[in-house]
Amino acid sequence: MRFEPSTIKDIAKALGLSTSTVSRALRDRYEISEETKKLVLAYAEKVNYRANPIARSLKERRSYSIGIIVSEIANNFFSQVINGIESIAYDRDYHVIISQSHESYKQEKLNVEHLASRSIDGLLIALSSETQDISYLRDLYSKGLPIVFFDRVPDDFETHKVIANNFKGAFDATEHLILSGKKVIAHLTNSENLSITKERLKGYQAALAKYHIEFKPELVKYCQHGGMHSAELEQAVKELLPLKPDGIFISSDRLTTGCIMALKKTNPEVAHKIAIAGFTNSNLVELFSPSLTSVKQPAFEMGQVATELLISMIEAKRPITEFETKVLDTELVKMQKTVGNRFL
Amino acid sequence: MRFEPSTIKDIAKALGLSTSTVSRALRDRYEISEETKKLVLAYAEKVNYRANPIARSLKERRSYSIGIIVSEIANNFFSQVINGIESIAYDRDYHVIISQSHESYKQEKLNVEHLASRSIDGLLIALSSETQDISYLRDLYSKGLPIVFFDRVPDDFETHKVIANNFKGAFDATEHLILSGKKVIAHLTNSENLSITKERLKGYQAALAKYHIEFKPELVKYCQHGGMHSAELEQAVKELLPLKPDGIFISSDRLTTGCIMALKKTNPEVAHKIAIAGFTNSNLVELFSPSLTSVKQPAFEMGQVATELLISMIEAKRPITEFETKVLDTELVKMQKTVGNRFL
DNA sequence: CACGTTTTTGGGAACGTTTGCACACTTTTT
DNA sequence: AAAAAGTGTGCAAACGTTCCCAAAAACGTG
Incomplete structure (x- = not known):
């Protein structure tokens, strides 16, 4: 039937x-x-x-589909990026296949290879926080698979990349904490491997330097698993609190929410005394308590730009030799008034 | 190259x-x-x-892929369902193609047809809040496309379905509000078309009845677009407040967060006086202020069960005539202590 | 009206698989 | 010793397209 x-x-x-x-x-x-x-x-x-698109794919040796790898779709930032990707892809008659790495290198590699065997025409990828060895991507790329990186990009891979202005985003957030009177500002961040970790650290340091605040390495805590495990976050908070920070700059979506959660759980009495500024694209920040200042990335646009670049690579007749790294500006959304916060 | x-x-x-x-x-x-x-x-x-899976698909006239339609992946409930779906699908060597309806009937239909032309072997779908006419699904089904509905299911379509125990979830939430002393309990809900809307309304009514509280239709507000537009929510809140509710039972993820947002925005002075109990799978509820009681659906499991049913249909040798509707229990997560709430 | 040109159409191979059938060879059975 | 059964392999068609190449039809032109 x-x-x-x-x-x-x-x-x-x-x-x-x-x-x-x-x-x-x-x-x-x-x-x-x-x-x-x-x-x-x-x-x-x-x-x-x-x-029949299958027959067409077989004949034309391409599938009109592009693969996406993100760490987690249940993440505001990534789901917004995906929406951006779809908005362009569907217009151009591509469909998208989404895979999640769950921040695991092994899973990421498996998924990419699965996608490649499904004859995707191109790949959009944000690296997992565990990933260090990208040789498997190099292999595929050298065999002709177009790849565009977004958000979490490797620095030694010649192709198109789309990132947020992580330096400036981090700088703005840190400066905001300083200007609101905070003296001891900690930095909670992702795995050291990631490009975004490095750039955001630099922004943090630059803001401190601008206001002649000494940079103290012990105030920086790295989370290898990007906050996927709550234990990891609680440990980081536990190590940070004895240093008496009055502000924390946090460098990713999951870490930001996870850190507030950990603070509330383990040290409710100080949670409202520490100002938080962090990268997050959650559309629920207004509901959070304690409230926080957030750095929003232009996620939707990032997806669009990355997809346009990818499709241009796929459809190029000649091999591409000139690559771009597009940098998109972030937006600083300042904390709401404390009044609203205290009473709601 | x-x-x-x-x-x-x-x-x-x-x-x-x-x-x-x-x-x-x-x-x-x-x-x-x-x-x-x-x-x-x-x-x-x-x-x-x-x-080459393409060649194999062409020859075998199947693609080893299953289509998923949800309204929005940037929704905790749905992204958890998707994770459940993937966990089973990948094990069984299927891959999944995810599409979003954004609560639009037109988009839903377009996506389903696109998927069908991509020769998916089966479809998992949660209907959009706008959808009333499912004849296009009937067509595909009668042509042999296996379909399993989850969460938002039609009542007049003979196939496998997987839903949460919406009646009991709603009953529990409403009862919780009653037991914590609320007298005027409003109900904010989705489009009237949806199965979940009807079932949850019944649970709400049953709880009222059990405690001899009169059911007042004017305390029930429907949102046609499932809270996709903030204007819709603000209007509902505006109409509800004059009736002086001291509790609101809300029937979906997006509506729950959206309603709190609208309350805070339009009437911050009463926002903390109204107790909220709502369906939501957000893993951030602990951060919300005002805090709320939430009804959590077994989303991951729902995805798993639905996928198993779908694959059994796909791989059945004989046409199936016996269909099941699996009902999974929800979990009530009670509001945190107000103390924690007031000070954080 | 015979010829070259242009326009329109058809034949058939190819993309990479799977699979029914036939064939050759070996082993067992009567 | 012949027939039957079993084992391992290859041929070729098929899935639904696209596109190269050739053939047919229509049209000018001298």
């Missing part, structure tokens, strides 16, 4: 034409007479003909 | 065998001698052979 769609052959037979003629008519080729085209199109419409 | 993977033909040629022998050896068929199998497998390993 399977689905029996009509094919080019059926149309050809019904109309007494050859499959080649029908195929060309449907693709609106110049060689076919207007008359025949109309005939074919009308009949195709009538029988509700849909080209 | 495209990717040139090795094929069965290449192996056959290299080994002096026919493609059929190689194919059978790779699929470990009984007809092939152990010797030949070893030879083929070793060589395949050596050249890193990957079967």
